[in-house]
Amino acid sequence: MITSVLPAPRATTRAVTDASATAWALAARNGDPHAAEHFVRALHGDVLRYVAHLSGDPQTAQDLTQETFARAFDSLSRFEGRASARTWLLSIARRAVADSFRRAAARPKLADTHDWQAVLERAQPRGLPGFDDGVALLDLLEALPEERREAFVLTRIVGLSYEDAARFIGCPIGTVRSRVGRARATLERLLLEADALPR
Incomplete structure (x- = not known):
C-alpha cells in the first residue's frame, strides 16, 4: 500500500483539530488534567492571534489570552460541545478584549509630557523581522x-x-x-x- 507523504488539506486538518479540541474540552470538563493541557495547547495560538488583532496591542495579547483561558475553565462546566471549542473560546476572547477596553477607558491616563503618544511610539521596538510588514497589514x-x-x-x-x-x-x-x-x-x-x- 502506498501512503501519501503530502500534508493533509488545511480544511481537513482544521476540522480534525476542532474535533480534537472539542473532545479535549469535554474531557477537561469531566476533570481530566491531561485533556485540559491538550485543549490549551491546541487553541492557544489561535486565541493569541485573535486577541492581538482585536486589541491592537501585542504587549497585552498574552495577558488577554491567559484571561480568556481562565474564563473558559471557569465556565467549562457549562460547555456542551454544540459548537466547536474554538468557536466557543473565541467568543470568550472577544468578551475579554471588550472588557479590557472598558477597563482602560475607565482608568485615568496620566503623562508627564505633552505628547505622550509620540514618546510611546518612539519607545516601541523597530527593525525587528516582520515588524514593518505587520504594521502594513x-x-x-x-x-x-x-x-x-x-x-x-x-x-x-x-x-x-x-x-x-x-x-x-x-x-x-x-x-x-x-x-x-x-x-x-x-x-x-x-x-x-x-x-x-x-x-
Whole structure:
C-alpha cells in the first residue's frame, strides 16, 4: 500500500483539530488534567492571534489570552460541545478584549509630557523581522469595514471554517463568504495602489 507523504488539506486538518479540541474540552470538563493541557495547547495560538488583532496591542495579547483561558475553565462546566471549542473560546476572547477596553477607558491616563503618544511610539521596538510588514497589514486591515475585517480575520488569520465563522458572527455562511471575498478584493486593490505609488 502506498501512503501519501503530502500534508493533509488545511480544511481537513482544521476540522480534525476542532474535533480534537472539542473532545479535549469535554474531557477537561469531566476533570481530566491531561485533556485540559491538550485543549490549551491546541487553541492557544489561535486565541493569541485573535486577541492581538482585536486589541491592537501585542504587549497585552498574552495577558488577554491567559484571561480568556481562565474564563473558559471557569465556565467549562457549562460547555456542551454544540459548537466547536474554538468557536466557543473565541467568543470568550472577544468578551475579554471588550472588557479590557472598558477597563482602560475607565482608568485615568496620566503623562508627564505633552505628547505622550509620540514618546510611546518612539519607545516601541523597530527593525525587528516582520515588524514593518505587520504594521502594513494592520493598516490595510483597518481600511476594511468592520464586518468584512472580522470575517477576513476569523477565516484567513485565525483559520476558522466559513461555517464556524458564521456561527461565531451570527450570520449565514453566504454572508461570511461574501464579506471575505469583498475584503480580499479591497486588500488586493489597496496593495496594487500602494505598489503604483512612487518610492
